[in-house]
Amino acid sequence: xxxxxxxxxxxxxxxxxxxEVSIEAANVGELINxxxxxxxxLKERLCDDAGEIRRFVNVYVNDEDVRxxxxxxxxxxDGDEVSIVPAIAGGI
Amino acid sequence: MNIVRALKCRxxxxxxxxxxxxxxxxxxxxxxxxxxxxxxxxxxxxxxxESRPQTMWRYKELLPINDEPTxxxxxxxxxxVRAKNLEKALGVxxxxxxxxxxxxxxxxxxxxxxxxxxxxxxxxxxxTVACASTGNLAGSVAANAAAAGLESYVFIPHDLEQGKVLxxxxxxxxxxxxxxxxxxxxxLCSEVAGKYGWAFVNVNVRPFYAEGSKSLGYEVMEQLGWKxxxxxxxxxxxxxxxxxxxxxxxxxIKLGLIEDNGTAVYGAQxxxxxxxxxxxxxxxDMIHPVHADTIAKxxxxxxxxxxxxxxxxINESGGWAEDISDEEVVAAMKLLAEKEGIFAETAGxxxxxxxxxxxxxxxxxxxxxxxxxxxxxxLKTQEAVAxxxxxxxxxxxxxxxxxxxxxxxxxxx
Numbered sequence: 001x002x003x004x005x006x007x008x009x010x011x012x013x014x015x016x017x018x019x020e021v022s023i024e025a026a027n028v029g030e031l032i033n034x035x036x037x038x039x040x041x042l043k044e045r046l047c048d049d050a051g052e053i054r055r056f057v058n059v060y061v062n063d064e065d066v067r068x069x070x071x072x073x074x075x076x077x078d079g080d081e082v083s084i085v086p087a088i089a090g091g092i
Numbered sequence: 093m094n095i096v097r098a099l100k101c102r103x104x105x106x107x108x109x110x111x112x113x114x115x116x117x118x119x120x121x122x123x124x125x126x127x128x129x130x131x132x133x134x135x136x137x138x139x140x141x142e143s144r145p146q147t148m149w150r151y152k153e154l155l156p157i158n159d160e161p162t163x164x165x166x167x168x169x170x171x172x173v174r175a176k177n178l179e180k181a182l183g184v185x186x187x188x189x190x191x192x193x194x195x196x197x198x199x200x201x202x203x204x205x206x207x208x209x210x211x212x213x214x215x216x217x218x219x220t221v222a223c224a225s226t227g228n229l230a231g232s233v234a235a236n237a238a239a240a241g242l243e244s245y246v247f248i249p250h251d252l253e254q255g256k257v258l259x260x261x262x263x264x265x266x267x268x269x270x271x272x273x274x275x276x277x278x279x280l281c282s283e284v285a286g287k288y289g290w291a292f293v294n295v296n297v298r299p300f301y302a303e304g305s306k307s308l309g310y311e312v313m314e315q316l317g318w319k320x321x322x323x324x325x326x327x328x329x330x331x332x333x334x335x336x337x338x339x340x341x342x343x344x345i346k347l348g349l350i351e352d353n354g355t356a357v358y359g360a361q362x363x364x365x366x367x368x369x370x371x372x373x374x375x376x377d378m379i380h381p382v383h384a385d386t387i388a389k390x391x392x393x394x395x396x397x398x399x400x401x402x403x404x405x406i407n408e409s410g411g412w413a414e415d416i417s418d419e420e421v422v423a424a425m426k427l428l429a430e431k432e433g434i435f436a437e438t439a440g441x442x443x444x445x446x447x448x449x450x451x452x453x454x455x456x457x458x459x460x461x462x463x464x465x466x467x468x469x470x471l472k473t474q475e476a477v478a479x480x481x482x483x484x485x486x487x488x489x490x491x492x493x494x495x496x497x498x499x500x501x502x503x504x505x
Contacts, residue, residue, distance in 0.1 A: 045120060056121050063272075063276070063279075065275075083279065085279050087395070
């Protein structure tokens with residue numbers, strides 16, 4: 001099952017400049033591990049020492065924040081689009 | 093004198109050169125501007141500040157631009173009003189309103205952050221500026237960009253109040269309505285910012301932008317007679333203002349401009365979007381994102397980027413956070429208008445309403461100074477109160493008809 005992952009600017013040094021990569025994974029946790037296998041160094045940017053997704057990293061599957069779904073257990077299916085977005089401010 | 097040292101990651105401490113960038117490459121933590129305050133020793137005095145024009149730029153050494161601002165040179169320095177009528181109504185001894193509902197030029201405190209962001213964008217050589225906005229920011233970016241001769245793109249949720257859409261569109265900006273909530277707009281803009289070479293005020297120039305909020309705090313302290321209030325209540329969306337007000341107070345103490353008054357910082361949210369207030373009340377620093385649903389659209393950020401830091405400021409300063417219903421927001425907007433003649437937007441209702449709730453619960457003491465930060469103008473959120481206000485009574489242009497009306501009101505001649 002291949003999903004498309006959109007890579008934010010700060011991480012593109014690790015993907016050879018690519019803004020999108022295609023990765024095989026059945027859920028978000030597996031996706032992060034497989035991202036790491038393909039592009040070493042990505043996992044430590046996305047996850048803390050305990051393996052949890054960092055406070056300032058937002059992961060979206062087809063426009064839904066995985067925090068509202070199953071977190072790292074969120075299931076993925078063929079053709080899903082995953083976005084990794086740094087938390088950004090606005091409002092007051 | 094330029095005392096800006098670097099950009100520094102708030103999480104891991106990694107430092108970066110002054111560039112249009114906003115997240116740490118190592119841990120994704122937010123970057124913040126840090127300064128060499130020692131350089132201001134003996135130079136940045138009350139007298140120097142008082143000798144300058146009454147704008148937010150009288151504190152320019154503490155704002156991250158080189159030399160003079162190129163955008164928004166007139167912005168800031170709004171009134172601090174002693175709210176005598178509200179003091180009576182609420183049963184408190186010393187209450188002030190910092191009234192940014194009349195901030196120049198677009199009637200919200202966003203004119204502060206935007207003038208810093210756009211001045212910095214010009215320094216960096218950008219020709220196009222952009223933002224993700226709940227409304228006030230869009231208007232401010234559009235207006236200040238127009239005055240500075242910059243091209244602008246503003247992205248807003250498609251269902252914003254008409255006053256905010258019009259209040260941006262009039263400036264000839266490129267206004268884009270996104271089918272979704274603010275958090276969706278924000279996410280899109282983060283991706284747009286990565287692709288187009290624009291200065292996004294709340295994305296890639298955010299570290300500079302956010303510093304502009306400190307000017308509100310500086311002004312409050314100067315206007316109180318070079319003194320920090322005991323208590324200050326701010327509305328929270330991302331939580332940024334809360335952290336910057338706290339930073340402004342700490343900076344003035346460090347620079348010897350004021351005594352440490354043990355100021356406690358309080359946060360206000362609408363119950364329909366209260367992830368930060370909830371975390372404070374629950375005694376945790378974990379912020380759980382929510383799907384926002386409130387009439388206080390300028391505060392409707394379900395995934396608050398600075399929530400963790402706002403929570404910490406509130407806890408460490410000895411403050412508290414509260415949230416109120418949409419009905420309470422409207423009631424507080426009316427009370428502020430009827431008692432003090434200030435027509436604030438919904439976020440102002442949130443601030444006053446939450447302050448009232450905290451006064452009742454004893455979290456805010458009645459006998460010490462309290463400052464409420466009003467950040468936007470009610471003319472932009474008229475929908476919220478349209479059905480609640482006194483409607484005109486229509487009569488002919490006849491003295492007789494008025495006499496009848498006056499008699500019914502019990503008014504004597």
